[in-house]
Amino acid sequence: MAQRDPLALEQQLCFALYTASRALTARYRPLLDDLGLTYPQYLVMLALFDRGPLTVKDLGQALHLDSGTLSPLLKRMDAAGLLRRTRSAADERSVVVELTETGEALRPRVREIPRTVFRELDTPLPDLIDLHARLTTFLGKLD
Amino acid sequence: MAQRDPLALEQQLCFALYTASRALTARYRPLLDDLGLTYPQYLVMLALFDRGPLTVKDLGQALHLDSGTLSPLLKRMDAAGLLRRTRSAADERSVVVELTETGEALRPRVREIPRTVFRELDTPLPDLIDLHARLTTFLGKLD
DNA sequence: ACACATTTGATTGTGCACAACTTAATTGCC
């Protein structure tokens, strides 16, 4: 009776993901608070740092979020002066999102955040790499 | 340059957890909708199935949720007739949560849910066990 | 016994997630 109930296990996997996700983002929170960012807003910053101006649709595909989540989130980041939203001239349906100078100026501090979290984590890097790889494989099955 | 930026990787780990958690709970959602439950409500049901009546504090420790989340959630489940909340006689600060007959009657259907999700998942059980084990170890570092 | 600290749960307020719907622009098809 190595595993008494594989179904309970599957349940536990979902719960473990749910718990681990919240616990790890909680580690980011105090650092993000210093920059006035939430975790999803931080993800938007990373996407714009890496890829330059993006449409709302692009951001949605990158972060797996829909306009119901992104529209108000981007509106808040716009109000905070971090980014600009402008209707695309080529296609008036699209809205292009790009960082302002204020947003761009946060780049070094934002990039320092995962470094700090990792330092405080006390987990060997190979373990993180391994976990990430297995999660990615698993995610592939969930499309 | 096998890994050019371990910090970006760490970032990706948090994002991978965040994405995987949402993707997997999304698999539960249509099944939970049939029972009129949300995922956190489903976790409350499981805790009560396994351990019998619990205080709000007990539930909070089991699910890593505080009263700000649990109070309104339990209020909704109470309104739906799934459970009862009663002040403890021994300690008037505590509220004991217990399933009603309606809630108890959902047990077989609730227990079928993870079974169905796993069947639709197309991932070998050993992979799930392995992922779960690594997640649990990682979670241990996050307390 | 009594003042003070702690514990428990509820409440308020903000910001995601997500479903369902709306509006406006564009595409495709004839």
Next chain:
DNA sequence: GGCAATTAAGTTGTGCACAATCAAATGTGT
């Protein structure tokens, strides 16, 4: 060219998460 179908964002409404605060009950030390 004209019209139905599709696409992109935004809006509305519900339900978490989480921080901060509050009120009431209990515990503690003297």
